[in-house]
Amino acid sequence: MIVKQHLIFILYSLCADVFKVAGTKSKAKGSQGQFPITQNVTVVEGAIANMTCRVDYNDNTSLQWSNPAQQTLFFGDKKALRDHRIELVRASWQELTIRISDVGLSDEGQYTCSLFTMPVKTTKAFLTVLGVPGRPEITGFTKPAMEGDVITLTCTTSGSKPAANIRWFRNDKEVQGTTKVNATGKSFTVRSSLQFQVDRRDDGVAYTCSVEHVSLSNPYMTTEVLEVHYAPHLEITHSLIIPQEGQYLKLECVSKGNPIPEPVLWSKDGGELPDIERMIVEGRELTITTLNKTDNGTYRCEASNHLGTSSAEYILFVYDPNALGQHGPDHALIGGVVAVVVFITLCLIIVLGRYLARHKGTYLTHEAKGAEDAPDADTAIINAEGNHVHAEEKKEYFI
Ligand SMILES: *[C@@H]1O[C@H](CO)[C@@H](O)[C@H](O)[C@H]1NC(C)=O
């Protein structure tokens, strides 16, 4: 019971003290303003932290700085703790400034400035120490990677406080990674992973890991350029669309693959090139200097790398320039046929016209008597009895 009462008393006096301090603070501002003023400080690990404590109106009362462990650092201009990193900057009745060089993460915490009035007045200043992230490292890739492999790129940066932010870029385009943060002591280790299946489009692609942090004005970046190996893919390009005898033809075996497929082998109809004199192979090119009908056939180029072999084919058909010229007569023939058809049609129309005309004439002559022995319809009408006007009218049928 006695112990309990004692505790209550202590608590009461502590509360009273706090109350009094708070009370004098607000009162002091109005009257003497005799209380210490400090500011929170944020520094980067390894830098210098200046801790300033000010008293606007001071009746020569001593100031003191103490650390988060409540150890006195400076009492006025007198150094209390033996730590060579802590030095005095300025000591006067109005100000006590100290500096802590080569600040470490363990220096972080609440520092106290005390003004030894009665009762003692204190103010807290929080020293925040930023942990600078380490240069990022990318791991998890094999150089070279094989097409189809599933790889996991992991970017790691340690020592940041607060935890750094990691971003991934695939050739400057941001891609989303999976980030994990692990606390190691007072700082953090941040890892971000990117998992994907590599294909030939990843060959030569730059993957960049960027680390952003409050302590860095520019993010730290690390880049890895992927190298992807893949089986060759070939294609033959040709210099002529309609190869003709006597012309110069160049075939190129365009190969894609990593490593670049070498050498390129040319063959014709499954065998060797028949005419070394006219068929010249230079690297991936095959040149036939003077095309000949006998060059017809299937040309094939083949190349391989350690991942496989690929081939491409080109079917050569050498046109005879004269035969090409004779292609004209085909059109002429069609033209001729058309002309004949048109001619026949015209003849038919004329013949039909004549026939119809005759038929009508005969019919008319029946109207007029005495026309039977006329040699043609005209004379028949003229010979016919009846007035001329009528005959004229009827004559119009002949036209
Ligand atoms: C600390 O004070 C010194 C001068 O005493 C100054 O050069 C330095 O920039 C200050 N550091 C910070 C972090 O304000």
Ligand SMILES: *[C@@H]1O[C@H](CO)[C@@H](O)[C@H](O)[C@H]1NC(C)=O
């Ligand atoms: C403060 O100290 C100075 C000497 O350092 C003295 O001249 C002055 O009278 C003192 N003031 C008070 C209010 O004690």
Ligand SMILES: *[C@@H]1O[C@H](CO)[C@@H](O)[C@H](O)[C@H]1NC(C)=O
């Ligand atoms: C100083 O820092 C402490 C702890 O981070 C915070 O609670 C307080 O509000 C800060 N004071 C000022 C004036 O920023």
Ligand SMILES: *[C@@H]1O[C@H](CO)[C@@H](O)[C@H](O)[C@H]1NC(C)=O
């Ligand atoms: C985080 O730390 C723990 C213990 O140090 C460890 O077992 C775990 O593998 C770590 N996680 C990562 C992602 O590094």
Ligand SMILES: *[C@@H]1O[C@H](CO)[C@@H](O)[C@H](O)[C@H]1NC(C)=O
């Ligand atoms: C094509 O080859 C044959 C036999 O090799 C040869 O007689 C002929 O002159 C060649 N034609 C041309 C246009 O070179």
Ligand SMILES: *[C@@H]1O[C@H](CO)[C@@H](O)[C@H](O)[C@H]1NC(C)=O
């Ligand atoms: C080669 O092409 C010509 C047409 O230019 C054709 O008449 C000939 O039969 C072909 N010869 C071979 C061996 O394929």
